[in-house]
Amino acid sequence: MKLSFSAQDETFREEVATWMGENLTGEFAQMRYRGGPGDEHVFVEERKAWERKLHGGGWTCIGWPEAYGGRGATIEQQVIFNEEYARAGGPGRMGHIGETLTGPTLIAYGTDEQRERYLPGILRGEDFWCQGYSEPSAGSDLANVKTRAIKDKDSGQWKISGQKVWTSLAHESEYCFVIARTDSESVGNKGLGFFLVTLDQPGVDIRPIQQMTGTSEFNEVFFDEAVCADSDLVGAPGDGWKVAMGLLGFERGVSTLGQQMLFQNELDEIVRLAKVNGASQDPALRQRIADAHIGLRIMRYNSMRMLSGGGDDGSLQKEAMIYKLYWSSWHRNLGKLAMDVMGPESEVLDAAPYELSRLQAMYLFTRADTIYGGTNQIQRNIIAERALGMPREPRG
């Protein structure tokens, strides 16, 4: 065990901090601390430009192997990068789905052709991705997807028809990875394919859904014989579930490190506010703030423990299963704590018609944290059934 950073790591930290200090300036300065979860609708074009700027400094996809244009950064370096990025108030990353989900998935399961075609756009901050898993009848029961992919005998291309829903940032993306049924007779997690679909085509219709925040981050996406080349199927027909689940493993890997730094910024903001408005004198609130601090520390230690033992490809051990439940519950409590610290102010918007303050937006977004990416109930089922080996609940 060694719970400290090396001298080389500290040099790396200097490098990140200096770069952020010199570059998150001018036109980009207005985006500091903005564009995070619940705030994704702001500065979209500016944040896309920021991705290109990051690439210019070599700061996109730093965890990818050098062969694919990354830095092959160590876990320690990725931790440090995320810490310094957050400390500088770096804006919510537009490119994170491509960088942390599509990229690792293609590196693990894709063909050379797919990697050559898609990785450079992600790396350069030019191509943005979204996740087409959920459907109206396939939420928690993801294996119930109905979207069909039929291979056209003449052209050899796939034609995709069906509906996805809750697709985050589809309206800002070039591509969507879609799970669809390649075997129309199949049910459940058999007979699925994992497709890389270009969104700008006649067969795709994207309609934003308004959230309780008043803004729209997610969408309905309708596919009506949308075309997808055979070379854009990842794995074989029928491998879709395996690839889709592999991808969810990456979701709980290093991408969590940046998220925890956002949490730290939020907690700092709550502490700052409590000192200003007197809530820090309230014994009940003081205790909850201390609990939040302890909870975040535990979350962070556990991630680093997981990552120190995980393989180079970011695949995780059993503990990974507990992570989603832990952070989402912690964060939901933090949202409520923020409102209680605000007291009577918690009701008052920054501006009409519906401009939420940063903490209000955070509070609302934390209502969704326990839902997306597998609800808390589904996480508990997974822990009980797969980690503890308890009997499976009767389903279907």
Place this chain on the structure above:
Amino acid sequence: MDFTFSEDQYLFRDSVGEFLRNEVTPERIRAGWESPTGRDDALWQALTELGVTGLTVPESHGGLGMSAVDFVLLAQECGYVALPEPLVNTALVAVPVLQAVGGELAATWLPKVADGSARVVCGLANNQLAEDAHVADLLLWCEGDALFALHPGQFTARANASVDPSRRLYAIAIEPGVEPVLTGAAANAVGGLAMRRGALGAAAQCLGLAQRMIDMSVAYTSDRQQFGKPIGSFQAVKHHMANVAVRLEYAKPAVARAAYSLFTDDPGAQRHVAHAKLAACDAANLAAKHSIQVHGAMGYTWEVDLHIFMKKAWALAGTWGDSGFHKACVMDYLMYDDARLGATGTFS
């Protein structure tokens, strides 16, 4: 000892409740969000015709002379439908404040409240913002050691937006030269009364809001299918709603107790109201949290009506004293040397 409401009180609640459920639909609430005042004159008119605006006005001034105990059930119904109009404020806070001031002010305004010709609301400066000052014919405003009875023109109201788009909030600045109607200890006493009554009204509405969110969640989870069955059949889902039901049921007697204390001028009323506000807001908060959860992503949308009720509960939690304020009130009593703790303190 009797902790129940009477048959008449329930009958009255049911008849007004039925009217509210029919009239104050989510569609109508959403229409109000788009309108400049956010208030629905036709609805207020209809409430007036039913006689509900004057329920707590004494009979001598043309009302029905109802008490806080009678009214608290109706306030729950207002919560159940998330009524945007200031009925709870008028009946439970403004009318008793007018009565406490008495004299010509009461004689002039109470009959107008009863016959619906005037809207009167009350606010506290230490609550920061006034509800519905833009439609009030008279704003009773407690600021510092003074109580003002303000007519339009005697104050400027700067609009603040609320997380609950139905609520209209205003920062009040009194024009120079306007004299208060009460000052010093008398004004403070009325300010305390307003705070207790406002908090009771918020608590009672939270009970109704919690019930509404339970009803919506039970309906949704009975209908929505995953894994080939209604999601309400999964224990994880039903236990969530069962926990909310328990929390709500156990908040109800605290609210009833507080209403009774206001009715009887119990010296412990402040503390009883604090219990009620804490318990009821807690129930509504839990209802909101679990209801969103069992709705899945649907519960996070603007289109599904759940957020109407969730946001009202959110707003009411911080207003008329937040949880820190009310908890401090309970703690101060418990730590006070002459507190009547012990076995015989049940009704203290």
